[in-house]
Amino acid sequence: MKKIITILGFLGLILTSCSDYLEEENLANATAETFYLTESGFESLVNANYAQLREIYGEEAFMFCSGTDLYAPGRTEEPPGLSQYTQLNASSEGVDHIYRTAYKAIQTANTALYYSEQTEQTTNLAARIGEIKYLRANAYFLLVQTYGGVGIVTDFIDSPVLEFDRSSAEEVYDLIITDLTEALGSVSSGDFSGRVNQRAVQHLLAKVYLTKGYESFGSSTDFSTAADYADDAINGQALNLTFEELWTPKNDKNEEVIFSVQYDGSSISTDPTVLGNRQASYFGPYLGGSEVAGDAPFRTYNLCPTDFALSLYTEDDTRWEATFMNEVFERYFDYYDEGPDSGLPITDFYEPQWFTTADSLAYVTTHALTQDFEYHSYGTHSAQVVSLDYETIPVKKFDDPEAQFGEETSTRDIILSRLGDTYLIAAEAYLQASDPTTALNRLNVVRQRAGVAPAEIGDLDIDYILDERARELLGEYHRWFDLKRTGKLVERASLHHYLIQEGNFAGAGGELKILRPIPQKALDLNLNKDFAQNPAYN
Known part of the structure; x- marks a missing residue:
């Protein structure tokens, strides 16, 4: 197979960015090659x-x-191709995000695997190689789900290659499963501390086999294999935290987290308005400008929950109040600083679907309300409302009260896999493996933690x-x-997104834009x- 890849012309940038990242550690100013052969350099x-x-x-x-079906634009437009499909083409805004960032991750992994054969031999080297293979597999898994078959590169490349195969x-x-199987035998079996461990690998293997099972080339045993790996990752652990505790700020490394992208204040201190993450900025309405910094989080007013969501x-579902900020104080962050039962006056209330007229009257007569209090009736605060600030219900799961005001300032970890998800992967895998009893x-287990009646x-x-x-993963x-x-x-x-009709998916030659x-x-x-384009876009 030909060596691959500049992809989007980023290979040179990949190699440079790795060196830049390491330069702070390279106090001796040694060349990268020499530096990577030391224990600290390889780390x-x-x-x-x-x-x-x-x-x-x-x-x-x-x-x-x-x-x-769960998210749609509020007042701020999302990339139209990704959001609505009618304008989706090879040059659409945002369509290269996973392609670009996943291949950068792959090349960084290939660099590390190359130097792992030459670097100083240490007791944790095998574990580190396993961690790198997990990260490479994760990047390829994102690529293959998003674009289908892509160019495979497993070699370290130190100069641009402009010709590659698909x-x-x-x-x-096959490559993903090989990488993950090899990783499983070498990474730590200990608790999650920020690094890939065996449960993280088992969780991803479960998801990979589950996804492969739906493909035309899937094996008859893929679903049962996915179920086995999911059960291995669960390892008998119950969902012991409440859903509110699971998402409480400063509790990002709780016992149910299997793997996450790590952030903290010190890691973004050199540029705190750029180096944080954006997760907290989505899924809700605009809550004011920079003049309210410290009083409310930045929100983009897109990826707002749909009526269906x-x-x-x-x-009886405790995930409603743990997921949404359905009651907003005049200072938004007083929910965290003073507590939800502080008695402070409320400025906005977002009514749930089960409220009756009597419930509504009781609410406004028994709570302290601000003079400009706004009651948002159910059916009026989903993504389809595109008018004023505070009009759509905010998702609070990712709130970061310590973040500076701005889009890329959150230092909350981004949780990629957690135990509730693993249980639901297992449920889906068992269902598709024709074992509905175990699936149920x-x-x-997930429904019990949420406080709702068991499914039948x-x-x-x-x-x-x-x-x-x-409900669990919104x-x-x-x-x-x-x-x-x-x-x-x-x-x-097409059923639940107010801007999408089934015909939006129609692509070239009768192919669908999946x-x-x-x-x-x-x-x-x-x-x-x-190198062929995907059929719907030819």
């Missing part, structure tokens, strides 16, 4: 691999969430599991992949003109 190179996660997940959320999706899955919760058991065997199908994933970066994996993207997005297009810049730079 810095491993850390550079973890840092690539920030570029993948810490920037735009649109490729993970846009154009689904491998099949099946070949990409809000309709999924019932009165895994799903009801007659309820259980893939739509029920997708609804449960919506705002987390899974939804587009969930709908694409299960073949429900067209159906659910896979995203290979970015045009990648095709233009590739001297191999036989």
Whole structure:
């Protein structure tokens, strides 16, 4: 296979950015090659691999969430191709995000694997190699889900290569599974402390086999294998935290977190308005300008919850109040500083669907309200409302009361895999492996923690599991992949996103726009003109 890849012309930048990242540690100003052969130098190179996660997940959320049944634009437009599909093409805004950042992560991993064969031999070297293989597999998994078959590169490349081949999706899955299987045998078996451990690998293997099971080349045993890996990752652990505790600020490394992208104040101190992540800035209305800094978080007013998303919760579901800031104080952050039961006057209330007229009257007569209090009736505070500030209900799960005002300032960790998700992966895998009884058991563990009645065997199908994933994982970066994996993207997005109709997915030659297009810049730079675009975009 040919050596690959400039992809978007970023190979030189990849190598430079790695060196820049390590320069602070390279006090002796030795060359990179010499530096990487030392224990400390190689550790810095491993850390550079973890840092690539920030570029993948810490920037735009649109490729993970846009154009689904749960989120839609509020007052601020999302990239129209990703959000609505009609304008989706190889040059669309944002369509290169995963392609660009995942290949940077892959090249950084390949650099580390190359130097792992030459560096100083240490007791933790095998574990570090396993961590790197997990990170490379994760990047390829994002690519193959998003674009289908892509170019495979496993070599260290120190000069631009402008000609590359496209491998099949099946070949990409084979590489992912090989990397993860090898990682599983070498990474730490200890608790999560920021590094990849065995449970993180097991969780990702479960998701990979689950996704592969739906593919035309999937094996008859993929779903049962996914279930086994999910159970291995669960390892008998119960969901002991309340949903509110799970998302309390400063509790990002709680016992249910399996793997996350790490942030803290010190890591972004050199440029705190740029080096943080954006997750807290989505999923809610605009809450004021810089003049309210310290009083309210920055919100972009896009990726707001749809009517459908809000309709999924019932009165007994503790995830409603733990997910949404349905009661807003005059100073938003007083919810955290003074407590939700502080008695402070309320400026906005977002009514849930189960409220009756009597409930509404009781609320406004028994709570302290500001003079300009606004009562947002159910059905009037979803994404489709695009008028004024505070008009859509805010998602509070990712709030960071210590962040500076701005879009990229959050120092909350971005949780990529956690135990509630693992239970739902197991439920889906068992269902598809024709074991609905065990599937129901895994799903009801999640529902029990939420305080809702257990599901019954007659309820259980893939739509029920997708609804449960919506309630449990709202705002987390899974939804587009969930709908694409299960073949429900067209159906659910066109039913529940106010800007999408089924015809929006119509592509060239009668193909549907399910896979995203290979970015045009990648095709233009590739001297191999036989590298095919995805069919819907030809």
